Amino acid sequence: xxxxxxxxxxxxxxxxxxxxxxxxxxxxxxxxxxxxxxxxxxxxxxxxxxxxxxxxxxxxxxxxxxxxxxxxxxxxxxxxxxxxxxxxxxxxxxxxxxxxxxxxxxxxxxxxxxxxxxxxxxxxxxxxxxxxxxxxxxxxxxxxxxxxxxxxxxxxxxxxxxxxxxxxxxxxxxxxxxxxxxxxxxxxxxxxxxxxxxxxxxxxxxxxxxxxxxxxxxxxxxxxxxxxxxxxxxxxxxxxxxxxxxxxxxxxxxxxxxxxxxxxxxxxxxxxxxxxxxxxxxxxxxxxxxxxxxxxxxxxxxxxxxxxxxxxxxxxxxxxxxxxxxxxxxx
Amino acid sequence: xxxxxxxxxxxxxxxxxxxxxxxxxxxxxxxxxxxxxxxxxxxxxxxxxxxxxxxxxxxxxxxxxxxxxxxxxxxxxxxxxxxxxxxxxxxxxxxxxxxxxxxxxxxxxxxxxxxxxxxxxxxxxxxxxxxxxxxxxxxxxxxxxxxxxxxxxxxxxxxxxxxxxxxxxxxxxxxxxxxxxxxxxxxxxxxxxxxxxxxxxxxxxxxxxxxxxxxxxxxxxxxxxxxxxxxxxxxxxxxxxxxxxxxxxxxxxxxxxxxxxxxxxxxxxxxxxxxxxxxxxxxxxxxxxxxxxxxxxxxxxxxxxxxxxxxxxxxxxxxxxxxxxxxxxxx
Amino acid sequence: xxxxxxxxxxxxxxxxxxxxxxxxxxxxxxxxxxxxxxxxxxxxxxxxxxxxxxxxxxxxxxxxxxxxxxxxxxxxxxxxxxxxxxxxxxxxxxxxxxxxxxxxxxxxxxxxxxxxxxxxxxxxxxxxxxxxxxxxxxxxxxxxxxxxxxxxxxxxxxxxxxxxxxxxxxxxxxxxxxxxxxxxxxxxxxxxxxxxxxxxxxxxxxxxxxxxxxxxxxxxxxxxxxxxxxxxxxxxxxxxxxxxxxxxxxxxxxxxxxxxxxxxxxxxxxxxxxxxxxxxxxxxxxxxxxxxxxxxxxxxxxxxxxxxxxxxxxxxxxxxxxxxxxxxxxx
Numbered sequence: 001x002x003x004x005x006x007x008x009x010x011x012x013x014x015x016x017x018x019x020x021x022x023x024x025x026x027x028x029x030x031x032x033x034x035x036x037x038x039x040x041x042x043x044x045x046x047x048x049x050x051x052x053x054x055x056x057x058x059x060x061x062x063x064x065x066x067x068x069x070x071x072x073x074x075x076x077x078x079x080x081x082x083x084x085x086x087x088x089x090x091x092x093x094x095x096x097x098x099x100x101x102x103x104x105x106x107x108x109x110x111x112x113x114x115x116x117x118x119x120x121x122x123x124x125x126x127x128x129x130x131x132x133x134x135x136x137x138x139x140x141x142x143x144x145x146x147x148x149x150x151x152x153x154x155x156x157x158x159x160x161x162x163x164x165x166x167x168x169x170x171x172x173x174x175x176x177x178x179x180x181x182x183x184x185x186x187x188x189x190x191x192x193x194x195x196x197x198x199x200x201x202x203x204x205x206x207x208x209x210x211x212x213x214x215x216x217x218x219x220x221x222x223x224x225x226x227x228x229x230x231x232x233x234x235x236x237x238x239x240x241x242x243x244x245x246x247x248x249x250x251x252x253x254x255x256x257x258x259x260x261x262x263x264x265x266x267x268x269x270x271x272x273x274x275x276x277x278x279x280x281x282x283x284x285x286x287x288x289x290x291x292x293x294x295x296x297x298x299x300x301x302x303x304x305x306x307x308x309x310x311x312x313x314x315x316x317x318x319x320x321x322x323x324x325x326x327x328x329x330x331x
Numbered sequence: 332x333x334x335x336x337x338x339x340x341x342x343x344x345x346x347x348x349x350x351x352x353x354x355x356x357x358x359x360x361x362x363x364x365x366x367x368x369x370x371x372x373x374x375x376x377x378x379x380x381x382x383x384x385x386x387x388x389x390x391x392x393x394x395x396x397x398x399x400x401x402x403x404x405x406x407x408x409x410x411x412x413x414x415x416x417x418x419x420x421x422x423x424x425x426x427x428x429x430x431x432x433x434x435x436x437x438x439x440x441x442x443x444x445x446x447x448x449x450x451x452x453x454x455x456x457x458x459x460x461x462x463x464x465x466x467x468x469x470x471x472x473x474x475x476x477x478x479x480x481x482x483x484x485x486x487x488x489x490x491x492x493x494x495x496x497x498x499x500x501x502x503x504x505x506x507x508x509x510x511x512x513x514x515x516x517x518x519x520x521x522x523x524x525x526x527x528x529x530x531x532x533x534x535x536x537x538x539x540x541x542x543x544x545x546x547x548x549x550x551x552x553x554x555x556x557x558x559x560x561x562x563x564x565x566x567x568x569x570x571x572x573x574x575x576x577x578x579x580x581x582x583x584x585x586x587x588x589x590x591x592x593x594x595x596x597x598x599x600x601x602x603x604x605x606x607x608x609x610x611x612x613x614x615x616x617x618x619x620x621x622x623x624x625x626x627x628x629x630x631x632x633x634x635x636x637x638x639x640x641x642x643x644x645x646x647x648x649x650x651x652x653x654x655x656x657x658x659x660x661x662x
Numbered sequence: 663x664x665x666x667x668x669x670x671x672x673x674x675x676x677x678x679x680x681x682x683x684x685x686x687x688x689x690x691x692x693x694x695x696x697x698x699x700x701x702x703x704x705x706x707x708x709x710x711x712x713x714x715x716x717x718x719x720x721x722x723x724x725x726x727x728x729x730x731x732x733x734x735x736x737x738x739x740x741x742x743x744x745x746x747x748x749x750x751x752x753x754x755x756x757x758x759x760x761x762x763x764x765x766x767x768x769x770x771x772x773x774x775x776x777x778x779x780x781x782x783x784x785x786x787x788x789x790x791x792x793x794x795x796x797x798x799x800x801x802x803x804x805x806x807x808x809x810x811x812x813x814x815x816x817x818x819x820x821x822x823x824x825x826x827x828x829x830x831x832x833x834x835x836x837x838x839x840x841x842x843x844x845x846x847x848x849x850x851x852x853x854x855x856x857x858x859x860x861x862x863x864x865x866x867x868x869x870x871x872x873x874x875x876x877x878x879x880x881x882x883x884x885x886x887x888x889x890x891x892x893x894x895x896x897x898x899x900x901x902x903x904x905x906x907x908x909x910x911x912x913x914x915x916x917x918x919x920x921x922x923x924x925x926x927x928x929x930x931x932x933x934x935x936x937x938x939x940x941x942x943x944x945x946x947x948x949x950x951x952x953x954x955x956x957x958x959x960x961x962x963x964x965x966x967x968x969x970x971x972x973x974x975x976x977x978x979x980x981x982x983x984x985x986x987x988x989x990x991x992x993x
């Protein structure tokens with residue numbers, strides 16, 4: 001027997017009480033990806049739970065995660081299991097007049113303030129390995145061995161302040177039982193392995209048709225200064241980001257900066273978006289190298305939660321031009 | 332605080348709008364299995380999500396998967412991880428006047444047109460290793476390394492047409508990132524490993540109290556011709572299937588055909604079902620061998636979603652007679 | 663599009679029919695754990711499904727499991743995968759005038775009658791490795807290799823009777839396909855590996871402000887006799903347990919007994935709880951050793967499903983004093 005969930009919150013409101021709730025929503029997509037060699041089918045369906053409540057004193061609290069975030073998916077290297085029930089996927093939060101405090105797999109302050117470049121294609125950039133996502137120094141998949149991170153957000157008038165941090169303990173090594181981490185393979189002495197606390201602070205100013213953000217992040221010896229701004233003019237929007245790194249190494253190569261530009265044009269049901277990204281590295285041995293990526297995509301809103309979308313991305317990382325075309329759904 | 336979902340869709344209808352929805356349903360069972368040596372307890376509980384929506388132009392779309400299909404279950408051989416969020420479990424679809432197109436872990440055209448033999452027992456045949464399920468050449472667990480497959484269905488008057496295909500790329504080897512497959516262990520060059528595209532076409536004619544289907548499937552050198560028909564007369568139903576194979580090898584042995592018969596009798600709350608199945612192989616060395624399986628089961632509908640059921644199956648594959656008895660639930 | 667579930671069951675009742683339902687509820691928590699060396703962030707969010715139905719004759723049936731119980735979580739030793747869809751997490755049940763019969767990952771009769779010591783802290787004792795949980799001989803994670811267990815409960819007037827058992831077959835070795843167990847790595851002959859059936863019986867008497875229980879459990883050569891009682895007087899509650907073991911070995915050391923005491927005091931929104939636990943072992947070589955654990959915690963109910971909580975536990979097993987402080991939520 002099938003249960004149908006209500007798509008309207010009106011009846012819930014009439015109850016007139018602040019009740020704890022579990023909302024169930026979903027998304028899906030289907031289409032084809034050209035990966036530079038072949039055209040492949042690619043589809044998915046997901047369900048998300050959003051938990052909300054309010055204390056007697058008016059403190060809001062909640063949490064959110066997807067079913068697949070509870071699935072302990074193990075990538076090829078065996079290192080990326082994540083679980084909302086263990087604090088390493090999804091997040092929980094409390095929110096009141098003093099701001100909002102989130103814990104779990106939260107974004108860093110710099111990502112919260114600046115964000116990524118525009119997602120294109122029906123797979124929202126996944127057909128290119130999500131090259132539109134900036135590689136922020138903290139959070140964003142970087143400090144997962146330390147378990148849950150925190151993010152604090154406070155907005156007063158046009159200014160929003162952000163601060164985020166990890167806890168500086170490597171849960172993959174130890175902790176008191178599995179609760180502190182999801183992989184409690186303790187070392188002999190039962191002590192934690194110390195990690196460098198990763199933290200980030202950021203500020204954002206929002207005007208009527210633009211915003212600008214500034215961020216600073218630090219993790220061990222590495223640091224990041226971030227700048228981002230976006231403006232919209234009639235149907236156009238333009239976004240620029242610049243992330244400058246100090247002592248950020250990938251192996252022996254040092255990443256110096258990421259620069260990115262995005263532009264979008266919306267006309268009725270049609271949305272056209274594009275981006276450019278450049279990463280510069282100082283290679284071991286003295287040379288430097290730049291990696292560029294370009295992308296352009298278009299979407300057509302079919303209404304009711306269905307969007308026809310396609311995109312083309314050329315990336316120096318992939319050394320290929322890839323494309324996708326399909327439909328994405330929201331439920 | 333517990334949330335109770337509505338078991339009726341009436342109120343949703345009154346909203347009068349085509350809203351995207353997530354329906355939550357479930358099933359369960361409990362009982363005992365005699366596995367030929369011991370009697371063992373066997374139970375389970377599952378939850379399924381059904382996502383539905385409609386575009387402004389009347390295009391229907393949706394998706395469906397179970398929680399346990401998102402759990403990356405790894406069988407003993409480590410090869411059967413599947414995930415709805417990665418397109419290898421559950422499915423998504425669009426449907427309109429031109430027919431229905433599904434993508435994901437869909438059945439093949441031949442399976443869609445012909446189907447399996449009757450499921451018996453409270454575990455729906457699982458106590459025998461699901462010997463009532465025919466081993467169709469394509470789909471049905473055969474082409475999972477190629478990621479999502481597609482299935483197209485179109486019905487005009489009494490005739491339904493089916494076509495299905497895989498995409499011919501082995502996602503277990505590579506692809507552009509994890510999106511194309513769920514196991515993106517790329518080889519050095521980053522190229523996909525080519526696989527043989529598996530495809531199937533089928534047609535079905537439905538009369539007032541019978542249907543008959545014909546199918547053709549091809550995967551590499553192997554091919555399958557399928558015939559199926561089912562008729563119902565008063566309380567009786569009879570189903571027959573014949574799948575003829577060319578060049579289908581399991582190791583060095585060649586599978587030649589599967590023949591199957593099913594019969595059922597329904598009287599009020601009581602349902603009695605049985606099946607017979609025979610597979611013939613040409614063994615390496617020149618001999619041939621036939622494997623037979625027989626099963627009979629009975630069900631009693633307790634109402635409200637509970638069904639008392641039991642079955643006995645004798646299978647040459649198991650070299651044993653197995654049985655189950657228990658209750659199955661739907662929620 | 664977000665679906666909001668109803669937080670009231672009133673409207674469902676008006677339907678006037680016994681409909682099968684899927685209820686969705688959730689919990690979450692966030693805070694900090696001091697693990698004896700470091701302070702770490704710890705958070706989680708979970709969702710639970712509760713399936714309920716009723717047959718035409720008034721037989722109740724249902725099931726329950728959490729999303730994360732379907733995630734096949736693999737601990738460091740690779741041995742603890744569990745899945746509601748395979749009967750090794752969550753449970754299903756039928757219930758009528760003759761009592762309630764549950765199957766799956768159920769507690770043993772002794773645990774059902776006696777229960778654990780009081781859970782303290784916002785992580786409900788997990789920050790200490792759940793030392794407040796008694797180590798009952800059967801069920802409770804001990805017989806998981808045998809797949810689902812059963813628990814029978816029957817209450818007449820003030821007396822409740824409990825009986826539980828495993829099925830005596832090691833599903834990790836074999837069975838008929840994966841249905842009997844979740845890890846169907848069969849041995850060569852396809853036979854099951856015999857395990858010792860673990861069983862337990864218990865009785866509980868409930869008075870107006872106290873209860874007392876007696877239990878007997880047996881698993882192979884080992885046996886357990888359990889005693890438990892709890893009384894409440896105004897705002898106070900006190901609980902005592904004693905579990906005496908025969909031939910229960912952990913390696914070469916024999917566990918002789920566990921004694922435990924718990925006390926709680928509730929005043930308006932404030933709850934203070936504490937416990938003491940002592941385990942005695944006869945070590946290989948002739949010596950004996952006692953392990954003690956103490957804990958005290960306090961909670962403040964913020965209303966609406968949010969509770970502020972903290973606890974301190976000193977455990978000889980951890981050789982450390984650990985603490986937690988945070989907020990726990992129910993949705």
